Each structure stands twice: as structure tokens, then as C-alpha cells.
Amino acid sequence: MKNTQVAIIGAGPAGLAAAIEIASAGGKVTLFDENQKPGGQLFKQIHKFFGSREHKAGTRGFRIAEKLLQDTEELGVEVLLDSPVYNVFDNFTVGYINSNKEQALQAEKIILATGASENALAFPGGTLPGVMGAGAAQTMINVNRVLPGKEIIMIGSGNVGLIVSYQLMQAGADVVALVEAASGIGGYGVHAGKIRRAGVPLYTSHTVKDVVGENCVEEAVIVELDENWQQIEGTEKHIKADTICVSVGLNPLTELARLVGCDFTFIPALGGHVPEHDKNMETTVKGFYVAGDISGVEEASSAMEEGRLAGIACAESLGLYDNQKASELKQEVWTRLDTLRKGPFGQKRKDEKDKLIKLAEGGEQIG
Amino acid sequence: MRVKSHPILGEDYRSEFVDITVDGKKIKAMAGEPIAAALLAAGIKIFRNTPKTGQPRGIFCGIGRCTDCVMTVNGVPNVRTCVTPVEEGMVVETQIGHGRWGENK
Amino acid sequence: MGSGIKKTGVPSREELKNIPGVPSEARLEEGPVAFIECVQEIPCNPCEEACRFDAIEVGKPITNLPKLNEEKCTGCGMCVAACPGLAIFKLHKNYTAKTSIVEFPFEYHPCPQKDDNVRCVNREGQFVVEGKVIQVKSPKKFDATVLLTVEIPREYLLEVRSIERKRCK
Ligand SMILES: Cc1cc2nc3c(=O)[nH]c(=O)nc-3n(C[C@H](O)[C@H](O)[C@H](O)COP(=O)(O)OP(=O)(O)OC[C@H]3O[C@@H](n4cnc5c(N)ncnc54)[C@H](O)[C@@H]3O)c2cc1C
Ligand code: SF4
Ligand code: SF4
Ligand code: FES
Numbered sequence: 243m244k245n246t247q248v249a250i251i252g253a254g255p256a257g258l259a260a261a262i263e264i265a266s267a268g269g270k271v272t273l274f275d276e277n278q279k280p281g282g283q284l285f286k287q288i289h290k291f292f293g294s295r296e297h298k299a300g301t302r303g304f305r306i307a308e309k310l311l312q313d314t315e316e317l318g319v320e321v322l323l324d325s326p327v328y329n330v331f332d333n334f335t336v337g338y339i340n341s342n343k344e345q346a347l348q349a350e351k352i353i354l355a356t357g358a359s360e361n362a363l364a365f366p367g368g369t370l371p372g373v374m375g376a377g378a379a380q381t382m383i384n385v386n387r388v389l390p391g392k393e394i395i396m397i398g399s400g401n402v403g404l405i406v407s408y409q410l411m412q413a414g415a416d417v418v419a420l421v422e423a424a425s426g427i428g429g430y431g432v433h434a435g436k437i438r439r440a441g442v443p444l445y446t447s448h449t450v451k452d453v454v455g456e457n458c459v460e461e462a463v464i465v466e467l468d469e470n471w472q473q474i475e476g477t478e479k480h481i482k483a484d485t486i487c488v489s490v491g492l493n494p495l496t497e498l499a500r501l502v503g504c505d506f507t508f509i510p511a512l513g514g515h516v517p518e519h520d521k522n523m524e525t526t527v528k529g530f531y532v533a534g535d536i537s538g539v540e541e542a543s544s545a546m547e548e549g550r551l552a553g554i555a556c557a558e559s560l561g562l563y564d565n566q567k568a569s570e571l572k573q574e575v576w577t578r579l580d581t582l583r584k585g586p587f588g589q590k591r592k593d594e595k596d597k598l599i600k601l602a603e604g605g606e607q608i609g
Numbered sequence: 610m611r612v613k614s615h616p617i618l619g620e621d622y623r624s625e626f627v628d629i630t631v632d633g634k635k636i637k638a639m640a641g642e643p644i645a646a647a648l649l650a651a652g653i654k655i656f657r658n659t660p661k662t663g664q665p666r667g668i669f670c671g672i673g674r675c676t677d678c679v680m681t682v683n684g685v686p687n688v689r690t691c692v693t694p695v696e697e698g699m700v701v702e703t704q705i706g707h708g709r710w711g712e713n714k
Numbered sequence: 715m716g717s718g719i720k721k722t723g724v725p726s727r728e729e730l731k732n733i734p735g736v737p738s739e740a741r742l743e744e745g746p747v748a749f750i751e752c753v754q755e756i757p758c759n760p761c762e763e764a765c766r767f768d769a770i771e772v773g774k775p776i777t778n779l780p781k782l783n784e785e786k787c788t789g790c791g792m793c794v795a796a797c798p799g800l801a802i803f804k805l806h807k808n809y810t811a812k813t814s815i816v817e818f819p820f821e822y823h824p825c826p827q828k829d830d831n832v833r834c835v836n837r838e839g840q841f842v843v844e845g846k847v848i849q850v851k852s853p854k855k856f857d858a859t860v861l862l863t864v865e866i867p868r869e870y871l872l873e874v875r876s877i878e879r880k881r882c883k
Contacts, residue, residue: 276673278641278694288617290798290857292758294776300760300796302617302857359674369677371654371667378671378691386639386646387612387621390668412822413612416881426720431754432799434723439876440822441839444723446716457665458654585755585777616823617858 246272249349254282256534256549257355258310263553265317267562276326281307286384297543358492358535367453376406376489383413391485395419401429403489492539512538518602522555547579627697644690660706724837734781746789746806764796795856814871817863833878
């Protein structure tokens with residue numbers, strides 16, 4: 243059987259950052275991704291990132307991805323693309339498919355960095371062609387350079403909904419409505435400000451009542467919601483559109499963590515059921531680490547930092563770093579990570595993350 | 610509709626095309642792009658009809674998870690078009706229900 | 715719908731009055747200056763990094779709101795292009811006896827050219843007044859962000875924040 247020191251599942255920002263840490267410490271890494279191209283969500287992020295210089299603030303997401311790929315290449319990380327991992331075993335075997343064949347690889351440590359997937363939303367007409375996830379639309383315009391439609395309604399005003407709305411207009415479409423069930427905008431005000439200046443009508447306290455069309459989306463009926471989230475009859479508005487993008491949150495892709503038996507906790511603010519992990523990003527199953535959206539949905543910058551943490555911790559436990567060196571390196575990452583988890587948007591995530599860490603560390607004592 | 614010129618990504622300089630056939634009609638696709646992208650670029654939004662009620666479906670998740678976008682490709686049913694790249698001469702068919710092996714081979 | 719950034723994506727008059735990034739009326743009279751409409755504490759500081767004159771302070775933690783030192787600000791405009799939130803504008807009130815200029819980032823196609831007459835919009839994207847493009851800047855280091863400088867009648871200085879984006883079709 244093929245073998246490696248650390249197998250990383252998922253080549254998004256978290257997986258790539260982890261791979262770079264381990265390879266720079268002299269470890270042997272194998273990185274898996276089911277896609278034809280590494281980078282995860284990063285290649286469709288064509289906007290400039292927030293943060294500070296050490297988080298690469300002001301740099302567009304896809305450029306950060308290009309840099310990560312260049313680093314992994316230079317460090318000689320083995321990247322297996324088009325290789326979905328379908329199982330991981332607690333003896334550290336990775337089961338994956340490559341060239342239509344089931345294959346296996348033996349590792350000493352495993353990092354799960356599988357990211358998140360978009361939540362669905364049920365509404366009448368919600369299965370008509372033309373209704374799609376905001377992420378699907380974002381891939382179409384920014385990676386494949388194909389517009390899924392010309393007149394678009396975005397449902398959900400979190401950062402993904404706001405950013406994808408902006409990017410749809412950059413690609414040449416019109417966003418004819420931004421519909422949000424809550425009474426306020428979910429994402430950053432500055433992202434919302436961009437699309438307001440471009441004239442996108444905002445409907446807070448509204449939801450989609452119906453989407454109609456013969457074979458594809460032709461029109462949406464939106465309706466106002468009262469304080470109890472009940473539709474207010476008589477407030478319906480008909481809006482012509484050929485595409486409805488749904489952006490109502492993400493949930494961690496945790497199947498593999500379940501298969502291997504990690505303990506989970508339900509934390510809505512982090513996207514739902516998330517594997518408990520300690521300050522090293524190690525789960526309750528020794529030798530299995532998590533990083534990025536799988537361990538709680540945040541953003542690309544924090545995913546990279548978590549990847550680095552998991553990478554350094556793996557390198558340490560493989561003896562590639564002594565304890566002191568490792569704890570110095572980890573401290574640097576924690577400082578940057580804490581910086582990202584401040585303010586009205588970040589503090590809540592920080593509190594929930596701390597909870598997750600406490601659970602895992604408490605669990606260790608009992609076990 | 611293709612995004613030829615983009616304020617951030619610049620001009621699209623890709624020039625390698627392949628020909629694929631969709632329900633008997635030839636369309637040009639960009640080499641290496643997913644089938645679903647080629648279809649949307651050609652204005653095709655309906656990828657299949659559901660088994661029981663025959664309702665139309667198109668792309669939804671775009672990352673190979675929901676299976677809404679499956680079609681019959683080179684005679685093989687249930688191919689996820691959002692993650693399967695086009696190839697020269699590929700034959701793509703709107704899938705009716707569960708599809709049948711080899712129906713378009 | 716209520717008002718303010720959280721409800722509408724548009725900072726209210728009150729919010730703009732209370733943040734440290736907005737210059738005083740006296741300073742607006744004196745010459746070009748940055749006008750920083752960043753009202754939420756998000757983890758971000760490229761504006762501070764971009765300013766060679768030390769006129770913007772975010773400090774630590776980086777969730778602090780950017781504070782403009784209006785005496786130090788030369789109105790060079792570097793921060794306008796650096797802000798990932800596209801939340802900074804450069805205003806020059808007394809550009810001529812009757813007109814002002816507003817400089818802002820623009821990332822759409824088609825992009826107007828120098829001397830074009832353009833339809834200027836406010837923070838809600840509503841048409842306010844016609845203006846004239848007097849400069850289009852897009853050096854490589856802006857990484858595809860274009861800075862447009864538009865001349866407008868002076869009374870609209872605090873309203874105009876962009877130009878109409880050409881609709882599809
Ligand atoms: C649609 C969408 C838009 C987003 N927009 C933004 C944004 O604008 N800005 C921002 O900061 N954050 C955004 N995010 C949030 C996200 O947290 C980060 O962008 C970041 O990509 C998370 O990094 P990651 O490495 O954890 O996951 P991902 O980037 O999702 O990478 C995970 C990778 O793992 C692969 N994978 C999953 N399962 C398997 C398996 N079993 N076998 C093999 N490979 C597998 C996936 O194909 C993927 O390539 C967005 C997320 C989504 C889903
Ligand atoms: S306009 Fe120039 S001097 Fe003024 S704050 Fe911005 S970068 Fe600094
Ligand atoms: S760069 Fe822009 S968004 Fe970031 S802190 Fe400065 S003004 Fe606010
Ligand atoms: S669109 Fe979901 S699998 Fe293709």
C-alpha cells in the first residue's frame with residue numbers, strides 16, 4: 243500500500259496551508275481533492291480580502307490561492323486530484339477513488355479539511371431550473387466565466403450572498419432584488435454598501451413565497467414577514483427574474499469525521515454539528531485533525547490559520563519540531579486567529595470556538 | 610452567455626474549443642470546462658426530467674453533491690454534469706427519469 | 715425598513731457623524747481629503763497600511779474603526795484603492811468656484827473614460843446629478859480596481875458616491 247506521513251483530505255485554503263506547514267517542517271504530505279483543480283472555494287473569490295498584512299489583506303482570493311499552490315509545488319507536496327476520499331479508518335488508512343478505481347493509502351496522521359456545503363431552502367417552485375446555490379453561480383461566473391442568467395434574485399444577505407451579488411454584476415448580470423428574512427443585513431455593511439450603490443433593491447423582513455415559470459424561473463413572488471416570521475398577506479410583490487440564487491448559510495462537510503468516530507457538538511453559529519477539537523485542532527480521535535470550515539464555518543483567512551495550526555501540531559507530534567519551537571509557532575498563529583475573531587461579527591465565533599475546545603479538552607480528561 | 614471581458618479577471622483568452630452534441634444539436638464548449646457550464650453558456654437550463662412527475666431540473670449545487678444536474682452522457686445515465694469536463698465529440702442527452710444505459714450510444 | 719448600515723447597507727447621517735474616519739467641515743474646505751465611511755468593527759486595516767503619511771490609525775486590535783488624522787492627510791487617494799470594503803472616498807470640496815470632485819473605486823464594465831458625462835448616484839444607487847469624469851486611474855498595483863474622479867456641482871459633495879452601473883441588455 244502507498245504510504246505517507248500526513249494525509250490531508252481537501253485542498254482548499256485550510257488543507258493547502260496545513261500541507262505547506264508540514265512540508266516546510268520536512269514532513270511527507272499527501273493532499274487529496276475530489277476536484278480537477280486544488281484551491282477549494284478560493285478560486286472563485288475574486289474580491290480583495292479583509293484582515294491585515296499577515297492575513298494577506300487587500301489581496302484578491304484567487305491570487306492567494308495561486309500563491310498557496312505555488313508553495314505546495316515548490317515544497318514537493320503530493321497532490322492527488324480527481325480523488326474523492328470515501329472513507330478513513332482509525333488505523334489511518336485512507337480509502338479513495340482515482341481513475342475509477344478504489345485505492346488505499348496508509349498515513350500516520352490525518353487532517354480533515356473538507357470544507358462546507360450550502361444549506362438548501364424549501365419554497366414553492368424551488369426546484370425549477372434557474373434556482374441554484376449562490377456558490378454554484380459564483381463558480382459559473384468566476385471560474386467558468388459563464389453567466390447563469392441575466393436578472394437575478396439573491397436570497398440571503400450574509401457575506402456570501404452580498405459578495406456573490408456584487409460579483410454577478412461584475413460579470414454583467416443585474417441583481418434585481420436582495421431578499422432577507424431577518425430585519426437586518428447578515429454580512430458586513432461595507433459589502434452591502436457596494437451593491438446598494440449599484441442600485442440593488444433590498445428587501446429585509448421578506449421571503450420568497452413562490453417561484454413561477456413554465457420550465458424555468460420566470461418570476462418570483464416575495465412577501466413581507468412580521469416579527470414572528472409570518473407572511474403578511476397582501477404584501478406580495480411580483481419580480482421578474484430568470485435566476486434565483488440561494489445563500490442561506492453553510493454547513494460543515496463532516497461525513498468523514500463521523501465515520502472515524504469523532505465526538506460532535508451542535509453549534510448553530512458555526513453551521514451546525516461540528517467535531518470537537520482541542521487547541522491543536524486534534525479531534526477526540528487521536529491523530530485525526532480538522533481545519534477550516536469542517537470545524538465550524540468561518541472564512542478563508544481563518545481557514546488558512548486553522549490549517550497552519552493543524553499542520554504545526556502534526557509536525558510536532560511526528561517529532562519534526564520540538565515542543566518549544568512548535569509552541570512558538572502555534573502562538574503566532576493563535577495571535578493572528580484571535581485578531582480575526584474580534585468585533586461584533588467575530589466575537590461570537592470566538593466564544594463558540596472556545597466552547598468547542600473546552601469540550602474536547604474536557605473529554606480527554608474523562609477518557 | 611459567456612463573460613468575455615471582466616473588470617477583474619480581464620479578457621478571456623481561452624481559445625481551445627471542443628464540439629459536443631446536446632440532444633442532437635452541436636454546440637461549442639470550452640476545452641476542459643464542466644458540461645454544465647457549456648450548457649448554460651448555450652442557454653440550456655433544463656438538464657433532466659424527474660422520474661415520477663417529469664418535472665424539469667437544472668444545476669443546483671454546482672459541486673457534485675445534489676445530483677440535480679445529472680444527464681445521460683455518451684450513453685451513460687446519471688452523470689453529474691457540474692463536475693464532469695467536456696470532451697471532443699461527447700454526446701449529451703436530457704435525461705428522462707432514471708435514464709437507460711446505452712439509449713444514445 | 716429602518717435606517718443605518720445594519721438595516722440598509724447605507725450608513726445613516728448619525729453613524730457618519732459618530733465615526734472617527736470622517737473629516738471635519740473645516741478640513742473639507744481646505745483641500746482634498748479622505749472620507750472614510752467604515753462604521754462597523756470588522757477585522758481589517760489595509761487603509762492604515764496604505765497611507766504613507768500616517769494619517770489613518772487602526773491600531774490593535776484591527777477591529778478598531780479607522781481614525782483619520784485630517785491634518786496629516788494630503789488627499790493622495792492611496793487608501794481609496796486599498797480598502798477591500800470600497801468604503802473610502804476622496805473629496806475635494808473647493809475644486810473650482812462651483813464644483814467639487816469625488817474620487818471612488820469602480821469595478822464594473824463598462825468603465826467610463828476621461829471627459830465622459832456620467833450619471834452620479836448616492837449611497838442608495840439613486841440618480842442625483844450629472845457629473846464629468848476628470849480622471850481614470852488604474853495602475854497595476856490597484857489590481858484591477860479603477861479609481862474614478864468625477865466633477866460635480868458642489869452641493870452634492872456629501873451625496874454622490876458612485877456612478878450608475880450600466881444595466882445589462
Ligand atoms: C459558496 C461559498 C462562498 C464562500 N465565499 C467566501 C468569501 O467570499 N470569503 C470568505 O472569506 N469565505 C467564503 N466562504 C467561506 C469559506 O469558509 C472559505 O472561503 C474557505 O474556502 C474555507 O476553506 P476550507 O479549506 O475549509 O474549505 P474549502 O475551500 O471548501 O475546501 C475544501 C475542499 O475539500 C474538498 N473535499 C471535500 N470532501 C472531500 C472528499 N471526501 N474527498 C476529497 N476532497 C474533498 C472539496 O472539494 C474542496 O476542494 C465561502 C464558502 C462557500 C461554500
Ligand atoms: S488620502 Fe492619502 S494621505 Fe489621506 S488618508 Fe488616504 S492615503 Fe493617507
Ligand atoms: S480598509 Fe476599508 S474596510 Fe478595512 S478598516 Fe479601512 S476603511 Fe474599513
Ligand atoms: S448541480 Fe448538484 S450535483 Fe451537479
